[in-house]
Amino acid sequence: MNLTLKVWRQKNAKETGSFATYQVRDISPDMSFLEMMDVLNEQLISQGTESVVFDHDCREGICGMCSMFINGEAHGPDRGVTTCQLHMRKFKDGDTITVEPWRAKAFPVVRDLMVDRSSFDRIIQAGGFISVNTMGNLPDANATPIEKHDADAAFDAATCIGCGACVATCKNASAMLFVSAKVSQFALLPQGQVEAADRVRNMVNQMDLEGFGNCTNTGACEVECPKGISIENIARMNREYLKASLIS
Amino acid sequence: MSTKLNSRIPEGPVAEKWTKHKGTIPLVSPANKRRIDVIVVGTGLAGSSAAASLAELGYNVKAFCFQDSPRRAHSIAAQGGINAAKNYQNDGDSVFRLFYDTIKGGDYRSREANVHRLAEVSTSIIDQCVAQGVPFARDYGGLLDNRSFGGVQVSRTFYAKGQTGQQLLLGAYSALERQVAKGRVKMYARHEMVDLVVVKGKARGIIARNLVTGELERHSAHAVIVASGGYGNVFYLSTNAMGSNVTAAWKAHKKGAFFANPCFTQIHPTCIPVNGETQSKLTLMSESLRNDGRIWVPASLEDAKAIREGRLKAIDLSEEQRDYYLERRYPAFGNLVPRDVASRAAKERCDAGYGVNKTGEAVYLDFAAAIVRYGQEQANLKGMHQATESEIVALGTKVVASKYGNLFQMYEKITDENPYTAPMKIYPAVHYTMGGLWVDYNLMSTVPGLFVAGEANFSDHGANRLGASALMQGLADGYFVLPYTVGTFLADDISTGPISTDLPEFAEAESASRARLEGFLNSKGSVPVEVFHRRLGRIVWDNIGMARSEMGLKKAIAAIRALREEFYRDVKVLGGMYEMNPELDKANRVADFLELGELMALDALAREESCGGHFRDEHQSEEGEALRRDEEFAFVSAWEFTDGDPGKATLHKEELVFENIKLVTRSYK
Amino acid sequence: MTLKRGLFGSSLARKYWMALTGLFLISFLVIHLVGNLTIVIGTADDFNAYAAFMTSFPPIKIISYLLYASILLHAVDGIVLARQNRAARPVGYGEYRGSANAGWASRNMALLGIFTLLFLLVHMKSFWFEMHFGSLPLDANGNKDLFGITVAAFEQVWYSAFYVVAMVSLGFHLWHGVESAFQTMGWTHPTYTPVVQIAGRTLAVVLCGAFAMIPLYVLISPNI
Structure with missing residues (x-):
């Protein structure tokens, strides 16, 4: 054609x-x-x-x-x-x-069509990790069973490829789907819960500093996400952030 | 053994070598680590994990990747899984069995000590990744799930649906970003290493091109780790990423690092076939599909021809009219034979005229039998004893979709054909390169201070890599080997102080790189880089692909040399030096592939035997099986760049000593 | 510091306030509608008595200050957020197909909100201001005759038309607003979220439909 x-x-x-x-x-x-x-x-x-x-x-x-x-x-x-x-x-x-x-x-x-997405890396730097060093004597991988439902939900959140389609498509250029996917992945796993409060606070803070827009819950990100990441993750992050602000 | 090669394998029984060696490596105190800089090139599994782990130990790390973020390295595309000798399934797995399987799978062309170490640390990798929050698949009891993979008889593969590489890389990436946040790692994204700087015989830095501004930058360090991946893109069409290249490794080679076993390349049997001339990339379908899919071609040439011409459909052929050639040739392993065997068998059928797509280069991967089998099982479970055929198919389709849904969807997106109703078409494609820079037991190359990790080195997979072992090796090197073994070199550097980038060696390397890049821009040719790459790929695929012959290899050498000459004469690169210029970067990469291709042919020519992914037509049994020649060829070919010409490379041999495993002919019959 | 940023400074905090004030304003709308319905089903005196009660009963007076604050916060916060959202994309797209992936209401909350605010100003001038500071005649029970000016206003076709359009606009605002508020607060659940969605949309239609019906009723009813 x-x-x-x-x-x-x-x-x-x-x-x-x-x-x-x-x-x-x-x-x-x-x-x-x-x-x-x-x-x-x-x-x-x-x-x-x-x-x-x-x-x-x-x-x-x-x-x-x-x-x-x-x-x-x-x-x-x-x-x-x-x-x-x-x-x-x-x-x-x-x-x-x-x-x-x-x-x-x-x-x-x-x-041309190439953009700089290093803001995503900086958001991860702000807290998108579990603070564990490389160690040869960590607890056995099966020491902590994780409920399959939670493990699957964590996996679904973790499939984010960081392409930025959510930001690109959002009428507000909001990065909530990206940030919430990482927050959710760790919030759902026992290993990640230790630092959950600091993580969500720091990542949201960095997201704001980078100049992304705010979420108006249009749901466009979820539709355009190549990996189909659900806005349920955004709701979870909203909960996590509120909890982190009020309680810890 | 060549006097220039010292593999530094520790003494003692194989199972104790690593523990003992770790105990004797000189330590660098935390205060001194802060005075030592390490460069890591590449941020895939090996690079990210090495950079993060070294930074945690206290070294100053500079990490480089050509992508816009370290998270995009091509490790991310690995689908299947990662092996570890955890024996969670209680099916008789052990460190020794993983060691044995890996040596055997590699067709006895890898180093026992390295492979045993790999098997030993494999279990720590899983613990590490779980602690990092990698969401591996779990069973309903909440424990980690395993599957059998790549033709081994135990279930030792950990996986995260079809995205294991992604999850592991994101784990390593998050560890890396944590160190970036702490200021322990300085990250240089969109930077490409264009040369290695060697000062007084030691690797002391790199020249990198800032891909956004085009500036050439000098970066110094006390040691350099190259973890830049494999060189599969020398074939042009491969399952590698578009940007995957050999330049970092090749520049190191030209600065004195020996290149080992370049002809050992892995052709993966289950990829989506090529559909046209403009195709730029091949897509892998996970090997797990072979657990349930049956591979076949029409039994008669007429039927194959009719299918190619669109007069006949696959489903029109009855069972007797089909040739399940893997099941026929290898009744014991059937469709689960190792990758090299499966690939060659597909090529053999297609070369004989039985191919099933327009180009004649495709075979069927059929799930019809699996759908019926699973459907019947479900019907029985549900007590539907009178189930009709269509009910059974519907039930079975559901099961197959739950197991392979994302792969089937990917296939449908690419081919626009529904794989649930018609068999998929697959064909082998270049996937992984076992060869790479030669390293000793400490992963150090023949250039002191230059370490090589992951696919970029040659060390652990011999002549053929087993499924789910690449992820294991990359992470083993980065998390658990290099952090210790760099000490063997760096312990002498605690009082060296910062390496100045004003040294003449840096100036020389930078001006050489500039001259080379400007050379491409000033060449007043007329042919885009892409065209040369495509032509090179064709030569390499036809002659250094799944089957090699003396005549073909000699032809390839001549053709590559001619193409190289033509390239420098006639390449056309637009744009400038000091700007973002992907065409220029591509020219720089293709120029190195044009040299590597010749070395691959040279290596394949010198290795007069068939082993693993390397199949010489001259060395096969009457049934067409590979004939290894252990007496003469149980060695690693390590090539030294000589006289400024890849064709004049000098071969050094590292004899392989097998003390724990007896060499036998691989048989999957 | 954490608490302060968590509750006031961050983008998420601003959204929490939008959601909470929004939900509170909806509760007011429900009460408001109940009172208004006396126009249709009650007498003029009932309506005036209701209005007098709402402006004099002390607890309600306290809540009314909360209400004014909420309106102000919802509006100011909304404007701040909308400005930030615009700033987040300084160079727009040549082609942007918003309808491909999101509903119209959800994409136009700020616009709908500003229109609602404009309506509110006019509406408060017409009734609230008159009730509090105007010199209205008294009805038989000695209550201010709000009913009289209400009917008078609605009998002007242009005023009723404006009112109806504003209610449609508010309807769209709530159509997305209710479920959005729940999502923002993180009050989601696989089973109940669809219920919230349907309830929110139903509420938007019923509430705003009922409000819009009143001026139409006044216009066409010969008895008033």
Whole structure:
């Protein structure tokens, strides 16, 4: 199929950017969106135009690096996928596709479609861990049984790939889903409960400092999350934070 | 044994070597650790865990990754699980059995002492990860669940659904970020190591390119740990991440680190087949699928042809018209034979004309029988003795979905075919590289002060890696080996003081890197980097892939050399040096692959036997099985970069001594 | 310090206050509606007696100050949050399909809230101000005749129309607001959250529908 692409081009963080329009031809429906972008880039290079810069790495939906806002939606129109898992069969011949970077104050554009998500790393640094050193003589892994339901819920929260689609799609650019997923994972496990109060306070504090917006419970993040992480995690974080503020 | 190779294997019985060795490694006092800097390149399982653990001990750590965050390293994509000799299932597992399985699985081309140590520390890894909050799968009693994986006869694999690598990496990443917060680790994301700096024979720093600004930066340290992963992307199409590359390891190689067993690459049997020319990446389907799926091709060439041309469908073929070739050839292990065996068998059938997709390079992985089997079981449980066929299929589909749902969904997303109703198509793809920089027992390379961990080193998997062992090795190296063994080198450095980046060695390395990168930009060619990479991949896949022959390897060497020349003459890289320029980074990586490819061919040529992932057409039995030649080839090939030309590399041999395990022919019949 | 930030400074704290004040304001709306219904089912004197009771009974006077504070806090906090939310995305999207993943009401809470606030100002000027500070005639029982000015206001079509539109707006605000408040407070449960959702939406429709019905009743009813 033949497509028209409206792609955001921006040289670096300081300059302002604008949309550029390109045509691509003979795109197979079996291609992934990023392979289509590869085709565009090879075409641009042969024409002497610098290729479009975008983040991507594993191309199997787990590293969380790819980050395109496609036709007004994070990771495009398909559900439960990252951009690398989005296939061109979701589009029609002759379509015009708008491709933009994630937009948030806390995710400044690096170049073209690539943004800086180090704010997520700093939130993890604020408390997204269990304070245990590497030790050869820790208690046996089976010393503390964990109820399967809790273990499964912790796992579901832990599947977050840190791609930032939740922030990108939220009308407020809020990072609540990301932060609450990590808070929940540890709050649900006995190992994590020791530091639960400090963790939630520090992570929320850092989230606020980074300039993310506030949660208005629209639920858009949950819909667009490639891993389907539930906003139940946000409710849990709200509880944890309240508890941490009132009690400890 | 080469005089240049000293494996430093401790004396004594294999089961006591590590304990004794740990007890004799010189200690560095906490006050002195604060005066020692360590660079870690790569933040996958090995890199993150090493950086975190070393920082906890008190060293000043600088960690580098080319991704935007350390959490994105490709360890994250590992699906299946991690082995550990916990024997929680009481099925007879032990450290010795894990040791034995790993040596045997590696086709007797790995070092006994290293592998035993790996098996020993495996249990600590699980304890460590659980303490960190890694949500492993649990049973209803709340205890950890295990599964059998990769053709071993005990259930020792710990897993977190199909995302074990992700969960383990996020555990290591959170440990790393905790140290970043404390200021013990300085994290350099979007930085790529472009050269190693060797001062007076010791690794003392790196040159890194800041991928955002394009600046070349000098970073010094008392020791450098390379944990940059494998080199599978030399094949262009692989299950590796797009950015995975050999540059850090290759630069170290060119600065004196020997490269071991480069021809030992693992082709994973269950990947989604290639669908077109523009494909950039192959997707793995977890090996666990082989626990229930049956692999087959049509028994007759006519049927295969009809299927390829779309005139016939898989479900139209009756049982007699199908060839379950793994069950036929290996009745004892059937569909669960090790990866190398399964991959070669698929290639053999497809080469013979039985392939089932347009390109002729695919076989079926069929769940129909499993669906019926599980469905019948459910029907019996529910007391539905008169269940119709469709009721049974519906029940069975539910069971299969609960076990493999996410994999089936992934397959459907990619191929747009429903794997519940029609068999999946799979084909082998490059997955892991057992070869890597040569290291001694302390994981130190032939360059003093340069340590290598995880997939980037060669040490533990011999000629073929068993499933769920890569995660184990990466974390073992980072959490439990390096923190001790770096002491063997660093104990001498307590009074060295900071290493200056103004040393001439840094200036030289930086200007060499700059000249090289500018060379790509100034080349007035016309062909994008991607095209060269694709062509290299084709040469390597065709000749240094699942089967190698003397003729093919010689052809490959000539072709790669020619391609390399063409690359420097005709590559086209746009943009500038001092800006974000992924094309330039790619050119830098592909240039190294173009050299590595030749060394792989050289190594494969020199190894005149078939073992593990390395199969020489000249060395096979009458039934087409691999013929190992232990008398002549029970050694590690360690290649020294010589005369500035990968084709003139010098081979050094480290003889492998087997004191605890008897070498036998692997048989899965 | 922790307590202070936890209860006042952080984004989550601001949200807790939004939720708590919002839920409290809903309880007021219910009481308010009960009183208003006397217009439909009672007499003018009943309504005036109710109004007099609400403005003079001491406990209710105390609660009314709480109410004013809540309105103020809900509005100011809401505006602060909305401004922060706008600042969190300084460069907007060229194309943004909000409807693909979230309901209209949930995406327009600030807008709906501001409209409700505007309505409230007009509404308070018309009735609350007159009741407290205006010089209203007295009815037969000696109560201020709030009923009279209410009917007079509603008999103006433009005023009733404004009132009805405002109630629709409030309805949408509550449609999302109730479940959102529960989510913000973390009061969720796999079984009861769906109940809260349905109850909240039902409440939004019934409450605002009933409010909106009153001016329409006044307009079309010949007896008033």
